[in-house]
Amino acid sequence: MTTATSAASAPRHQPVPFATGRGDTFDIRPFDAPLGAEVIGLDLSGPLSAEDFARIHRAHLDFHVLVFRDQRITPDQQVAFSRRFGPLQIHVLHQFQLPGHPEILVVSNVVENGKPIGLGDAGHFWHSDLSYKEKPSLGSLLHARELPAEGGDTLFANMHLAWETLPASLQRAVDGLQAEHTYLARYAELQQRSPWRPNLTPEQIAQVRPVLQPVVRTHPETGRKAIFVSEHFTTRIAGLPDDESRDLLDQLFAHSTRPEHVYRHRWLENDLVFWDNRSLLHLAAGCPPELRRVMYRTTIEGDAPR
Numbered sequence: 001m002t003t004a005t006s007a008a009s010a011p012r013h014q015p016v017p018f019a020t021g022r023g024d025t026f027d028i029r030p031f032d033a034p035l036g037a038e039v040i041g042l043d044l045s046g047p048l049s050a051e052d053f054a055r056i057h058r059a060h061l062d063f064h065v066l067v068f069r070d071q072r073i074t075p076d077q078q079v080a081f082s083r084r085f086g087p088l089q090i091h092v093l094h095q096f097q098l099p100g101h102p103e104i105l106v107v108s109n110v111v112e113n114g115k116p117i118g119l120g121d122a123g124h125f126w127h128s129d130l131s132y133k134e135k136p137s138l139g140s141l142l143h144a145r146e147l148p149a150e151g152g153d154t155l156f157a158n159m160h161l162a163w164e165t166l167p168a169s170l171q172r173a174v175d176g177l178q179a180e181h182t183y184l185a186r187y188a189e190l191q192q193r194s195p196w197r198p199n200l201t202p203e204q205i206a207q208v209r210p211v212l213q214p215v216v217r218t219h220p221e222t223g224r225k226a227i228f229v230s231e232h233f234t235t236r237i238a239g240l241p242d243d244e245s246r247d248l249l250d251q252l253f254a255h256s257t258r259p260e261h262v263y264r265h266r267w268l269e270n271d272l273v274f275w276d277n278r279s280l281l282h283l284a285a286g287c288p289p290e291l292r293r294v295m296y297r298t299t300i301e302g303d304a305p306r
């Protein structure tokens, strides 16, 4: 597993010039990790030129996680930048929308006047955002608004590498199969141990009916294959006996998140992290409950996986 914290304090990556052209006003520096790059010197509070947008888009496809440093942006500016990549998805837990901004899910462990201000256990298990929808997320953007002094990291696992390093016998066993994903897979389990999981209304349950997704998907923009199952949302492989399905899923989960596929992000103030849900799984490591963590998430709609 690889970690990067800051460009200034003993970085564990070597800055590598990336697609530099005359007139570039910002740097993209890949991490010395199985994924990820940081973007230095780009201010997302204003409009982005077509050329800068193309550079960011390319880097996102190449590195799967982009860390935009020092973004002092408003919720409207986060929404505007996110929308450049596609329509935004509204999370089923509308209780945790930022007031006035339904496109922003507040991810936070803070409880005010006995009421959680956000979803405090988002990312408790490895997952790809909204894989339980017919059109899961293309990518998500998480903006650090308030960080704990300790913990609060986010881990990302590279599902292309996971596929490419999967033993050939296992590749043959799973390629072409479909698996069921459901938002409710571990909802009751989470509900038992946290204050962040309200009882769902019939309307909310209707929004998250189980769907079948390919176990191995092809990235619609790069054509690379990626494992597309997760411990949070995938319940079974369709058409297999329960024990065989469980065994295959357990092997895929264990292989996918091996340390050599993982980058651990240690947040810096005002980081905006943009990840590709078609290429990655992610996990929130959590922080001591008495320390405040407040993040704003936008989620971009993607294609139906193939």
Ligand code: SIN
Pocket (backbone or CB within 6 Å): 107, 122, 123, 124, 129, 140, 142, 152, 153, 154, 282, 283, 284, 285, 295, 297
């Ligand atoms: C998420 O899974 O979207 C939240 C990740 C985090 O809070 O680090």
